[in-house]
Amino acid sequence: MHRHVVQVIATAIAILAAGSAFAQDPPSREEMRATLAKKPDLRRAPAAVREQLAASNELIRREHLAYKVGYTSALDVPLEMLAATKIPRELPPDALKIAQAGAELARIDHERFEEVARLNPHLLDRLKFRLACNANAGSWDWRKVGKVTPVKAQICGTCWDFTAMGSYEASYAIRNNALVDTSEQYVLNCANAGSCSGGWWGPVYDFLVTHGTASETADPFTGNDAQACPANIATPYRATAWGFVNTADWTKAPSPSAIKQALCEHGPLATAVMADAQFQAYTGGIFSSNQAYSWINHGIVIVGWDDRKGAWLIRNSWGTNWGETGGYGSERGYMWIKYGSNNVGIATAWVDAARRFYVLPDRYRELLRERQIPVPPLPDPDPLIRQKLKVIKLPGH
Structure with a gap:
């Protein structure tokens, strides 16, 4: 022994x-x-x-x-330049105002969506929103229904940024039936959520609710965290709500059943993990570790699960010359990681992208004011998305 x-x-x-x-x-x-x-x-x-x-x-x-x-x-890259998610173990109450209101904001949004869908019965089929994700199923993979954008490569310690936007882009695809490539650079320079030396997704989601971000084309990623936030760039990509899966204690990983439920309800999730040297060299199989870690250092996106493997399917942001395909397609950059291994699941959070074919009701803005949250100017529905979805009627129109 x-x-x-x-x-x-x-x-x-x-x-x-x-x-x-x-x-x-x-x-x-x-x-x-x-x-x-x-x-x-x-x-x-x-x-x-x-x-x-x-x-x-x-x-x-x-x-x-x-x-x-x-x-x-x-x-070939120092681990600290790849894994730089830094989540404070304790946050002031003001830091979580939007997350704490997340469930109610999401409920208001969902009620408006149901109203629009009732007036436009064809809408659900065109959106393909009612997908077959079942939290009680043995497995699920959001890639197989076309709701996950391609794997990206961070070029500094911005895993937190790519995690936030990876989950957001998936939510946008689910809620608007369109794949988009959003600007991690705009978030890096404007959201006050971190730098190339680390950060986390909570402030990013706040920023997406109150401001929004640009497209990758408008502000491409350079990894320069010293430049000023650019002015006069359109920021059409916004969120309506976000929250932690473990609302009782976000510093602890939720149960697998709670994570599955959130995956089906909101889409791919941001989460944290402890990425070590073994993680850095992973090329396939079901990753697990007998090492006990006290905290986390890296952000990744959970896109599915497989109970036979007892593992989450995660998407990383280290490019396509790391990891495996996860059993679907040819793109690498994914990992199967055992439930609970390496503290995976700490700070698991969901985000709901704003739907672009209706305006939220006044009650949504009233709730933001009640919680002393900045109220964003709400854009008019996107005419191109409305035309694609053939939204004929809107509440109050």
Whole structure:
């Protein structure tokens, strides 16, 4: 027993030592972009990578783990530049005003949607909103119904930003039946939610409710967190509500059943995890760890589950030369992670994108005022989306 413990400790030290070699000379933004886009060749791997993979494979063998590691592009980047979600364990009450009102804001929005759908019976079929997601089912994957946008690659410590916008884009696809590419750069420079050294999605969702963000075309991602928020850019991509899945204590992971229910009700979810050196080298299988961690360091998006695997399907933002396909399509960048492993599930949050074919009722704005939340100027319904969906009647019109 003593010998086994010593071996485990030695293996862990070897993995950490190998990983630390990448932090000697952090890459620039452009170098990181090129690194994550490049397909790694194990024959040309640095000695530190080879040592880390050898130690990782020994750990997997010894602990009978069910996943594989390999030379991913993420291994050529210091982990702290990839995993920089920083969520305070305690937040002032003012920081969560919109989240605390989230359920009521979402209810008002849903009632307006039902009213519009009643006046336009064909709408639900055109929106494909009533999808077959069932929280009691053995598995679900939002990609299979076309509601997940392509995997992206962060080029600095902005996993929190890509997590927020990844879940938002999926919600937009579900609620408007349109795939969009939103601007993480605009969020980085304007939302006051973090920097290239870290942040988290709560302030991003607040910003999407009160201001909105631009398209990727209007403000492409450069990873420059020092530039001013650009003026005179259209910000049509807004949210109506957001909230934590575990409303009793967001610092603890919700139960799997609660996460499944939220996935079906709201779509893909933002969540946190502890990404370690093993996570960084993941290439397939069901990831799990026997290591106990006290907190988290990385943001990812939960897009589905599989009870036979006992795992969540997550989408990462480290490009397509990391991870696996998750059993669907050819795009890599996904991981199966065991329920509860590496603290996955802490700060799990949902966001509801604003539907673009109706205006919310006055009660919505009144609730924002009651909670002392800035009231955004509400745009008119998008005529192109209304035409596509053939929305003929609107309440009060």
